[in-house]
Amino acid sequence: MSLAVIQMASGADVNANLAAARHLLEQAAEQGARFALLPENFAAMGRRDMAALARTEAAGSGPILPWLKQTCRDLRLWLVAGSIPLPPDDCPDAKPRACSLLFNDQGERVARYDKLHLFDVDVPNDGVRYRESDDYAFGNQLTLADTPFGRVGLSICYDLRFPELFTALRANGADIICVPAAFTAVTGTAHWSILLRARAIETQCYLLGAGQGGNHPGHRQTHGHSMIIDPWGCVLGERAAGCGIILARRDAAAQQAIRQRMPLDQQRRFPIPVLESTDA
Numbered sequence: 001m002s003l004a005v006i007q008m009a010s011g012a013d014v015n016a017n018l019a020a021a022r023h024l025l026e027q028a029a030e031q032g033a034r035f036a037l038l039p040e041n042f043a044a045m046g047r048r049d050m051a052a053l054a055r056t057e058a059a060g061s062g063p064i065l066p067w068l069k070q071t072c073r074d075l076r077l078w079l080v081a082g083s084i085p086l087p088p089d090d091c092p093d094a095k096p097r098a099c100s101l102l103f104n105d106q107g108e109r110v111a112r113y114d115k116l117h118l119f120d121v122d123v124p125n126d127g128v129r130y131r132e133s134d135d136y137a138f139g140n141q142l143t144l145a146d147t148p149f150g151r152v153g154l155s156i157c158y159d160l161r162f163p164e165l166f167t168a169l170r171a172n173g174a175d176i177i178c179v180p181a182a183f184t185a186v187t188g189t190a191h192w193s194i195l196l197r198a199r200a201i202e203t204q205c206y207l208l209g210a211g212q213g214g215n216h217p218g219h220r221q222t223h224g225h226s227m228i229i230d231p232w233g234c235v236l237g238e239r240a241a242g243c244g245i246i247l248a249r250r251d252a253a254a255q256q257a258i259r260q261r262m263p264l265d266q267q268r269r270f271p272i273p274v275l276e277s278t279d280a
């Protein structure tokens with residue numbers, strides 16, 4: 001049984017992106033994956049009508065949500081669907097959130113995480129100004145879910161720079177933490193692998209980082225370098241650029257041994273809130 005990370009170079013054409021993702025997920029399933037992570041905005045990169053896309057999906061007339069259900073059933077895969085834009089479940093007309101959905105291998109949605117930290121940043125050296133919060137509303141809740149492969153904690157992209165979120169996921173029982181991403185080429189080169197490895201070492205979790213890696217509409221270039229990292233910080237697999245898959249196994253006994261020999265969670269001197277509810 002393997003965990004799979006999928007790297008893509010998505011464009012603006014949703015159907016083309018879904019076809020590419022399906023092909024990669026089939027490859028992963030054939031090679032023994034039962035759990036897979038897709039990158040941030042796997043279904044649409046560089047579109048200006050994300051709010052409309054979000055409303056269409058929420059109304060049940062978009063292609064992405066049915067595709068996710070069918071793909072999980074066909075391939076018997078648990079899947080973290082990178083991120084897609086969706087309004088809050090109880091308020092379909094509200095501003096969308098950047099959200100990551102976890103599906104089980106029956107195609108049922110079992111968790112929803114809305115991105116907590118939005119990328120409002122002037123990227124140095126490439127002159128690009130990102131204001132993600134112009135288009136998306138902030139999430140406000142920690143999300144974890146139990147799977148046959150361990151307890152999975154969810155995060156998205158820019159969240160990776162906020163270690164307290166990851167410490168909170170660990171304190172709430174995470175074994176595996178997912179980071180679907182579309183890091184910029186500039187900031188990714190400087191920080192991506194260091195941040196991912198640091199979060200794995202600090203939390204003693206498996207870190208799955210699924211990136212966009214290539215060129216996108218609007219002259220956007222993303223960093224790629226998707227990785228699976230073990231709780232000791234070792235990179236078990238990596239893909240530099242373009243579409244592809246990475247597979248690795250979780251060794252639960254080895255993870256437990258690392259946590260027993262170095263019991264960070266019991267030695268912490270600053271309290272980390274354990275939330276009342278982490279329900280999806």
Ligand SMILES: O=C(O)CNC(=O)[C@H](CS)NC(=O)CCC(=O)C(=O)O
Binds near residue numbers: 040046118
């Ligand atoms: O908007 C899209 O098409 C897809 N979403 C993104 O690219 C998001 C929000 S703009 N990117 C990040 O969070 C990059 C973080 C990053 O690069 C860093 O922390 O350095």
